[in-house]
Amino acid sequence: MRVGLFVTCLVDMMRPRIGFAALKLLEAAGCEVVVPAGQTCCGQPAYNSGDRESARQLAIKLLDEFESCEYVVAPSGSCAGMIRTHYVDLAGEGEALARRMAALSSRTYELTDFLVNVAKFDKVPGDYQGSITYHDSCSGLRELGVKTQPRALLAQIPGVALHEMKGAEECCGFGGAFSVKFGELSAAIAEKKCEAIQATGGDAIVGGDLGCLLNIEGKLRRMGDEKTKVLHVAEILAGDTKGTR
Amino acid sequence: MENRAMHFKARAGQKLADVLLQENLGKAKSRFVGMRAKAIVEVDDFEATREAAKLLRNRSLDDLDLWLEQFEQQATRRGATVLWARDSAEICKLVIDIAQRHGVKKITKSKSMLSEEAGLNLALEAAGIQPVETDLGEYILQINDNEPPSHIIAPVFHKSKEEISALFARTHRRPALTDIQALTREAREVLRPHFLSADMGISGGNFLVAETGSVALVTNEGNGRMVTTLPKVHVVVTGIEKVIPTLEDLSTLMRLLPRSATGQSISNYFSLLTGVKKPEESDGPEHLYFILVDNGRADLVGGEFAEMLRCIRCGACMNHCPVYQTVGGHAYGWVYPGPMGSILTPLFTGLENAIDLPQAATLCNQCGVVCPVKIPLPDLLRKLREKQMERRLRPLTERLALLAWGWMARHPRLYALGTKIGVRYLQWLAHDGERNDRIRILGMATEWTRGRDFPAPEGKTFREMYAARKGNP
Numbered sequence A: 001m002r003v004g005l006f007v008t009c010l011v012d013m014m015r016p017r018i019g020f021a022a023l024k025l026l027e028a029a030g031c032e033v034v035v036p037a038g039q040t041c042c043g044q045p046a047y048n049s050g051d052r053e054s055a056r057q058l059a060i061k062l063l064d065e066f067e068s069c070e071y072v073v074a075p076s077g078s079c080a081g082m083i084r085t086h087y088v089d090l091a092g093e094g095e096a097l098a099r100r101m102a103a104l105s106s107r108t109y110e111l112t113d114f115l116v117n118v119a120k121f122d123k124v125p126g127d128y129q130g131s132i133t134y135h136d137s138c139s140g141l142r143e144l145g146v147k148t149q150p151r152a153l154l155a156q157i158p159g160v161a162l163h164e165m166k167g168a169e170e171c172c173g174f175g176g177a178f179s180v181k182f183g184e185l186s187a188a189i190a191e192k193k194c195e196a197i198q199a200t201g202g203d204a205i206v207g208g209d210l211g212c213l214l215n216i217e218g219k220l221r222r223m224g225d226e227k228t229k230v231l232h233v234a235e236i237l238a239g240d241t242k243g244t245r
Numbered sequence B: 001m002e003n004r005a006m007h008f009k010a011r012a013g014q015k016l017a018d019v020l021l022q023e024n025l026g027k028a029k030s031r032f033v034g035m036r037a038k039a040i041v042e043v044d045d046f047e048a049t050r051e052a053a054k055l056l057r058n059r060s061l062d063d064l065d066l067w068l069e070q071f072e073q074q075a076t077r078r079g080a081t082v083l084w085a086r087d088s089a090e091i092c093k094l095v096i097d098i099a100q101r102h103g104v105k106k107i108t109k110s111k112s113m114l115s116e117e118a119g120l121n122l123a124l125e126a127a128g129i130q131p132v133e134t135d136l137g138e139y140i141l142q143i144n145d146n147e148p149p150s151h152i153i154a155p156v157f158h159k160s161k162e163e164i165s166a167l168f169a170r171t172h173r174r175p176a177l178t179d180i181q182a183l184t185r186e187a188r189e190v191l192r193p194h195f196l197s198a199d200m201g202i203s204g205g206n207f208l209v210a211e212t213g214s215v216a217l218v219t220n221e222g223n224g225r226m227v228t229t230l231p232k233v234h235v236v237v238t239g240i241e242k243v244i245p246t247l248e249d250l251s252t253l254m255r256l257l258p259r260s261a262t263g264q265s266i267s268n269y270f271s272l273l274t275g276v277k278k279p280e281e282s283d284g285p286e287h288l289y290f291i292l293v294d295n296g297r298a299d300l301v302g303g304e305f306a307e308m309l310r311c312i313r314c315g316a317c318m319n320h321c322p323v324y325q326t327v328g329g330h331a332y333g334w335v336y337p338g339p340m341g342s343i344l345t346p347l348f349t350g351l352e353n354a355i356d357l358p359q360a361a362t363l364c365n366q367c368g369v370v371c372p373v374k375i376p377l378p379d380l381l382r383k384l385r386e387k388q389m390e391r392r393l394r395p396l397t398e399r400l401a402l403l404a405w406g407w408m409a410r411h412p413r414l415y416a417l418g419t420k421i422g423v424r425y426l427q428w429l430a431h432d433g434e435r436n437d438r439i440r441i442l443g444m445a446t447e448w449t450r451g452r453d454f455p456a457p458e459g460k461t462f463r464e465m466y467a468a469r470k471g472n473p
């Protein structure tokens, strides 16, 4: 299977190790992984801010870069959700383009969804030991139905004990540009999420979207919590949690 | 009602700092969300029912003029008078005209959001007519100096029992009570003489049924019955979009409305009122008026935002909204709060008068998945954001930042360089000697770090590291 890895702009800048973890997992699942060099951003920030034209151009750019791949996989429910549920809307009238977009959308997956439902991956290499809780990010959950997939994969690691938090499906308050337009409000929503995380008594919070994780980590640290680890599901599945704080 | 939506951000800040409010919001949220979740499993196929409701609301709206015409015919045939109001001023004028025609001094009211849109109580008082709110929540707000509601079905969502107790003691000049039942009994005692002495009743209308000319009222306190049957004049004030074709349609919507709103299988009271009192009947109004209001609705028909007209005002979207749960309804500044309010306020009062509202959402879609008529609320919010960009209503800095990012992202070489520099800059910001893993004050986006840290980047970009790994930098 020829899989195009869409690293996502946040992972590229903030946490490359998540990108490498995703790469490792896809290769372990027997995929031939390509990482198109010119890739940047899926266009979601522009799309959600009302700049439809920029979003449209970025969508076309991504389409050109990934069209030759059998599948497109991203370690993010938010970016995969953008491609999967909104690209067709962005294609607009032009019929040929809309058809190409629809074809790309239907081949685009969030990482854990792909590993479970397409690659049928059952050799998770991670060896994490500890109790964790899982935050279901909004787009992954409500746009792509990512809920059981990460849990099924995590269950393959014998040392992982999952304790669900109260309101795991509730928004963490990130919301992309919302987090800098309404900083205080966004942080106040994050605080409730962090309290729910802490109440599980787990030693790590795991999720599938870096945006949410940065928000949660930033809030936990500001609340004085230095001990709860914040991990992307790819890191824990790949067994690459050494570099984390 | 005056629109204060422009001050959303400032008001949200105040609400965050209000300790008592935060406590009240926390309690109310868990009640509504939990009760809805329990109630929807009683319906065999809740999702299919939502889909059916969506389709029937679409059918009603596609031929809105037709159904309204049929409603008018049927209601008129049964002795009612149907009047049309274009805006708030016309609502007030029509109500006052009716009151004066019948020599009315006092009006009892059950809940009507249109009355809030129009600021009807103030207009009535100015005309020398006394309005008395009889919905417990609305009554509390009225005696608290006409405070606006903070929720469309639970107007005092933001208040605690203790605050209400103190308000009652002050207003009724009676000893303060602590028990909710006792407080309710006290309100009942105060309201009873008003029910008996009012010459006119005003109610809203949850649905208008075209085939019979009836209005359906969904209430929990029984005050709706008193208001609509005791006085000799009954005036229904509601929006034109509330009309549905048949009683069958009504039953579909009624399976959803109470469950979505309060988590009840059925509300305590459900009234279907048809026509004026007949000679052989013992109660009901002698005169029945319908004031059917446009106030911005007709413009939405057939347009990009038409889906919003399906709304049956259940409040589920706000109950499940992380922003609403955190700041409450007053921060939104006009009649309708939460996700539906963030769409309706700009549409009804002007996009330029509610700049923050379409932006004040994380687009988490917790609203969209609970909406009983499947309104894609996040999509509509995004559409409003597009309109704001088109009309250049967002601040220049924001638009420039967005354009710059979009442009960079289309030029991979520049993008690679820009992100490389950006990441180094962030690392430098995080550098503070002993701990270099977080940024306390984020230079270009200080809003982020007002309430939380910004984790530092790892070091290099993925792109750099991947190129190095492949050996072709």
Ligand code: SF4
Residues within 6 Å of the ligand: B310, B311, B312, B313, B314, B315, B316, B317, B318, B340, B367, B370, B371, B372, B373, B374, B375
């Ligand atoms: S938008 Fe939907 S959920 Fe919100 S009040 Fe209207 S019907 Fe209820």
